[in-house]
Amino acid sequence: MKYRLGIYIPTLDIGGGQQVAVLLANQIAQAYPHIEVVLFLFQKEATNYYIHPAVKVQSLGITVYHPNFLRRTGSFINKAARLAPYLRNSEMRMDAIISILFNSNTVLLAAKTLQPQTTTRLIVSEQTTIGNALPFSRKNYLRVSWLRRWFYPQATAVVAASEGVAEELRVLSKNLKVQTIYNPLDLKTIDAQSQIPLPDWVKFDYIVGVGRYHNQKGFDWLIQALVQLPLDIHLVLVGDGPERESLTQLAKTLNLQDRVHLVGFDTNPFRWMKRSRCFVLSSRYEGFGIVVAEALAVGVPVVSMNCPFGPEEILQQGKVGELVKLGDVDGMAAAIQRVLEADGSENKVMRQQRAADFAVDKIAEAYLRLALPEAINQ
DSSP, rough: OOOEEEOOOOOOOOSSSHHHHHHHHHHHHHHHHTTEEEESSSSOOOOOOOOTTTTTEOOOOOSSOOOSSHHHHHHHHHHHHHHHHSSSSSTTTOOEEEEESHHHHHHHHHHHHHSTOOOOEEEEOOOSOHHHSSSSOOOHHHHHHHHHHHGGGGEEEEESSSSHHHHHHHSSSSSSOEOOOOOOOOHHHHHHTTTTTOOTTTTTTEEEEESOOGGGOOOHHHHHHHHTTTTEEEEEEEEETTTTHHHHHHHHHOOOOOTTTEEEOOOOOOOHHHHHEEEEEOOOOOSHHHHHHHHHHHOOOOOOOOSSSSHHTTTTTSSSSSOOOTOOHHHHHHHHHHHSSSSTTTTHHHHHHHHTTTHHHHHHHHHHHHHHHOOTTO
């Protein structure tokens, strides 16, 4: 029997939710050939992500965002209307749809209100908390809280990327049943890409951070911590974003311009992780912090701010990596120094065993147990 599964994400911009959607789509299409996988997007666009040929990409042909409130409201209704036919009992109908990220979650469940008799299973995956996702304001908090309370109980199942995210969802709606499913890793791809050499100019020992150059990622803290580390240790930041100039200026102000390297976005951050002395997550907040799990997968030591949410769970309360009090730059520098002085291969097996818990085949099966349990063993 052939099943039809939709995976719904607003765009294929670089981001954690987008990576989850693509990994799930690729894995399910390859491992379960009796499941037709359709990746729904607001608009079809060029992307850096590899999408398996068996995955069909379907554009809903709508604008991602309108700055005007009335147009934004109209756009929301239009998005739901464009998705509704895939819930209708027709040839277009999906047996199940998994949506990733708050915006697509609410649109999917709004589409259900247009097709209240649908038998399509609707799985919504929340990647972060309200406070993390939006600039904090009472207006934002009340708006998102209301939308979650109204729409999320209509889902077949609600998934959270971490226990911290799950707890917030339970507080917002006390009767909501939430299941935590961590974000996936493609361990084979990570291992293969981590073997690719670095540019020839990299001839120094370094610690590494990976992510957008954005206040959330706390790279300003990491640059400040570098002041306290040995002069022969450099810092490599892999990513891009709006704070490139301010981070460059901070490095100059601290006289670290020769030791801080903003190498830009790289589709293969794993090679930078693999050859580092230590991976550091300096974030002020995360929904999950997939880069921590990726660093464990390549076997390098990890130091992480104990930010909400994800790192503490991934690192098993500090068993497989160093956790530092949020905002403690001195503590972060001290933890990095301890790692630099230790044998880098110590606990490598334990780190990689922990990373195996996030293998994409396990995570995809966990989602299918909610979306299409009857298709798993066919």
